[in-house]
Amino acid sequence: MTEGEISAAAQGAGNNSSDFVRKLYKMLEDPAYSEVVRWGDHGDSFVVLENEKFTKTILPKHFKHSNFASFVRQLNKYDFHKVRHSEENGHTPYGASAWEFKHPEFRADRKDNLDNIRRKAPAPRKAQNAEDHFGQNQQIVVLGETLAATTQQVQQLQDSYYDILNANKVFVDEIMHLQKLIRAQFQVHNELINHLNKVEQDRRENRNSNHTSSYSSGNTGLLSDGSESPLELRRARDIINGLSVEHVADRDLNRLSIAFHQTGNSPESAGSSMMGPPGGSGVAPFMHDPLNDVRNLVYPVGQNIGIDPFAPEHMPNIPYNRPGQETNAIASGSDFNGPPMPSHTPPNGALQQGGSPWGAKKPIVLLVEDDRTCSRIGSKFLSQYDCGVDVARDGLEAVNKVNSRQHVYDLIFMDIIMPQLDGVSATAMIREVQPNVPIIAMTSNINQQDLESYFHWGMRDVLAKPFTKEGMIGKLKKYLAHYLRNPPPEAMMDQMYSNGGLGQPPTPGSYANQGMGQLGPLSATSSGAVGKFDTTPIQSPATSSSWHSPSQLPHASPTLAQDQGGYLAAGSGSQMVLTPGGTQKPQYANAMMQQMGGPPRMPDSMQQRQDGPPEKRQRLYGPQGNYNQ
Amino acid sequence: MAASDQNDDSHDSSNMPDLGEAVDTVTFGQILEMDDSEDDREFSKSIVFGFFEQAEETFEKMDKALETKNLDELYRLGHFLKGSSATLGLTKVKDSCEKIQRYGKKENVDGTPEEDEALCLTRITETLKTVKAEYADVEATLKEFFKSP
Incomplete structure (x- = not known):
């Protein structure tokens, strides 16, 4: 490592560790705050004179919050301690409501020393690494557990997917079968109507046999307007025609059916046996x-x-x-x-x-x-x-x-x-x-x-x-x-x-x-x-x-x-x-x-x-x- | 030649004029195909110029209907012009007419109901301005097209 790198690293570490302290120092440098917060008389401590004002106006400016308790906690973490005057001297130099905080390294004349003020238990570098390792291990364990859980979930989803897939297959088969039946019925009906029509025609023909000349045209008119064919037949035909035997979904259904049968008992449904193209490609x-x-x-x-x-x-x-x-x-x-x-x-x-x-x-x-x-x-x-x-x-x-x-x-x-x-x-x-x-x-x-x-x-x-x-x-x-x-x-x-x-x-x-x-x-x-x-x-x-x-x-x-x-x-x-x-x-x-x-x-x-x-x-x-x- | 025609192999793209994005080449093309001769374009020309008359009449009626705040009539007129512009493939005019149709029916563009009649009228006023401009554009394009054989 070059010197530059070392100092940069130190700088970085310093910045990281004592950002709070720097802010604190900067705050105390501002003479405008002297009525509220200032260095102690000896320059080795600082005093918050007016707690309320400090919390409301200065904390938000420098620490982006307005919670005095939190500020104190932060100070404690950096090993600042409140100076208890009452026990020592029986009186306080800064007033009863003042809070004086002290850190051995935090002095008005030692700005360069700020980097030495670190969070408590910051520990030497090695200890920190150990902690990191521990953290990483912990993380790995957690990740592993999550992974296991997820895997299990996926497995469950897969299982239910296969179940649904199989059920679907059954349904599609069933629907196809029913469609076939319906189609057959439809044609039977048509046949019947046809037959009845013919019978009816014959009957008419016999009755009008003297109109043989107009036979073919009469024949033509019979169904074209439908008005001469018996009402029941017409109605039946209308009903049949009103029904759509095939509809747009047939196509999809067929495709589904084909897909099911193509994948057959391949990866999808069998689950374990690996034959044919990788699962999923079928459907x-x-x-x-x-x-x-x-x-x-x-x-x-x-x-x-x-x-x-x-x-x-x-x-x-x-x-x-x-x-x-x-x-x-x-x-x-x-x-x-x-x-x-x-x-x-x-x-x-x-x-x-x-x-x-x-x-x-x-x-x-x-x-x-x-x-x-x-x-x-x-x-x-x-x-x-x-x-x-x-x-x-x-x-x-x-x-x-x-x-x-x-x-x-x-x-x-x-x-x-x-x-x-x-x-x-x-x-x-x-x-x-x-x-x-x-x-x-x-x-x-x-x-x-x-x-x-x-x-x-x-x-x-x-x-x-x-x-x-x-x-x-x-x-x-x-x-x-x-x-x-x-x-x-x-x-x-x-x-x-x-x-x-x-x-x-x-x-x-x-x-x-x-x-x-x-x-x-x-x-x-x-x-x-x-x-x-x-x-x-x-x-x-x-x-x-x-x-x-x-x-x-x-x-x-x-x-x-x-x-x-x-x-x-x-x-x-x-x-x-x-x-x-x-x-x-x-x-x-x-x-x-x-x-x-x-x-x-x-x-x-x-x-x-x-x-x-x-x-x-x-x-x-x-x-x-x-x-x- | 017509770039938008590339996807449709059914039409010989070399016959297709490029009339810009305001005209759907395929739709308009099938009307051009009805011409007996490409030299005079008798059929398509008469259809298109007939449409011009129709559109201008409809715009006038729309203006009147706006004055009398007759949303129902605006709905009808929007629908009417939408049909003919769509048949000619005048995409932009068609889209705007569809909007007018919706607003006239007290709907938003997405088809959801809109109770505020004043809002519908405002929207129609704006859309009518737009569609007139779009129409003027496409009219110029088509007149130019039919001018030169």
């Missing part, structure tokens, strides 16, 4: 996968203004089948810009080639909107998609148009807030004459209560405002699928439109065509998978799972998972990088394909397309490069 990334987060997908615009799609209140009301399905349908169209596909020319492609996406008859859409900007843009979107468009500027006009031109409109887009008559009231009125025409609310005011009232009054779906072309056309495809020149295969129809579209198609012909009998889940596994994938590459891994009991899901070994993940990741690109848990998704997709007897001839490009989350697909392939021209 957590799935839950936080930003690309797959349903929240981003509910509305085409990506805005879910004020609405929590997961709020349980409107779960049963929202007929969103699956988020992203419109965009999927669109993606299917724009993907095929290249060589025209002979059998499955997608609607957009057809349009591009100068044809119409629609079959024999173009649908006619009524757009009810008071804002002429929105109205004109909406009409343009629709007419460019080769629909017949009629426009009403408010609810009243809409009701009048529907009344005067019954059964003309195949679909109605309805603004909510309008002058004269609002959209909800208009819908309620239209429902009285047209119980089945799909009416879709267009609004930016989406909150739970609003949604409930929309659905309660007969709206079938919501198109978020500001609407996009994709959003609008998605709804067209969803509700007017039977008008499409190349309607999607039946299996997909059932799957896609399971909750609203099914009963709605106005013509029994197409209605029957949709094949109520061919149930989505069953035929999905058997009907030509290639064709299905061609037209609607909808199957996101998560959705396809809903058709299978979780127990059927493959319990892939981690190695396999990685292999497959790697394979698909090579093809499908970016989202693999983005999502830590991504490998599990493709693994599952692939496994599912195999399980479904997946198409061996399926081109790689298709496979890739299915891997991506719908949102991603939309971005990549989506909205209408076609229209750019």
